[in-house]
Amino acid sequence: MTIPVVTLNNGVTMPQLGFGTWRVGRDAVAEALRTGYRCIDTAEMYRNETDVAAALAGSGLERAEVFVTTKVWNDHHGHRATLEAFHASRRRLGLDVVDLYLVHWPSASDSVNVDTWRALESLHADGLVRAIGVSNFSPAQLDVLLDACDVVPAVNQIELHPARPRLEERAYHERHGIATQAWAPLARAAVLTHPVVTAVAAAHGRTPAQVVLRWHLQHGVIAIPRSASPERIRENFAVADFSLTPQDMAALDSLGGRTAP
Template identity: 50%
Template structure:
């Protein structure tokens, strides 16, 4: 029997009246063969938010896990499901076709959140793409629409051209790259901040400051980093295929980081970007 959702998990309110559980399972770089088991383990542990993307090649397996969860009493409406449009499919008509393909693979009839994966400024099709997103929302096929990896100038153009403020911007965000300026803009505009690579792709799990804080709280370094995101108000999507770690990453609501802990973690900032630069990334393969 699956665990019920953890009542301590906060929900982040979105600017369209919807809300999203603050912690979800990310499946970036999770092999398709491991994805169904990982998502099933997360749902058993109480997660009710799963984040995938067309480019990850595992939407089908996420869908299989969602279908399998029905035997434990977890319905489609219980889980906040997110996927992303890949770069090669930007443009109004291509977006609509790609959306249908993602829904077919996921085996669902609507999405909770659909994201433009990258702005692709050299292609410059994200405005038309987002207009297609708005059309899908108007038809009730997706509840919330947002973006991923958008910088301030991309957000400005998108909002000016469409009149729609994205519900979410999912960006690389961890203590090495805390994105304070972009988070401040999000707060001003009413955009929820979501963090990918929240643990610095594992690079921070052995960092002395993080390890010391974890030891002081009797927690793991990963739990400390996830708690840091939660206390900043970020949506966070740690990934793992290990059921014990998946459960551990969700168990962050019985302690609180002190102001000094938060300051110490903030001091790790050095501007390191582990993923591509959104201003120059134009890969469509």
């Protein structure tokens, strides 16, 4: 199964389908790596960076084969605390270099966001992270970083799925060369019983989750579905060998109430 890659704004490439690890541990990550996922999304807040490290170590894969994302949590905003949080994450992950480091949530203070972002810029300049980005930032909060800082975030990871398509955010990201990454890409399973989703799935002989993940990929969005079940981990990865038609895409876009760009 060949998963497409996305080229970030600094030339680094990452798989467009990854594995989300909120509330899962070593066994699920190991299953994902066995299945073929080569992009793992963790965070200091998930308290499972050591599980990710153990799964990576047990996988037999070369370091360069797996793209690892982690994130600085809200209580480590600010320049110094962010640097300390990064080094703690890096130690827990057992990695010399993290592929993508994200600010998990914006602070309510623009100046704090700038301080935190400056710390990520210095980690990037020092070669400790291959790419830096944010998560849950609004276009207005991104504007502040673009005005005050040097490096344009490579990624903004936001909640995004057919029922919440985030059209304004996606258009903003596209204008500024920021890749859109979807958390809760399956809407935590809430969209999987929607009659439009089940009808498209039936027409393709696929599952609702596979159809929703195809919708992400065909919109150029990076998706990181999570599952604790080996069967569903495999199901969610088997999405590279079929395509949705423009009519299917429009039908799925309609769940969000408006037409996607």
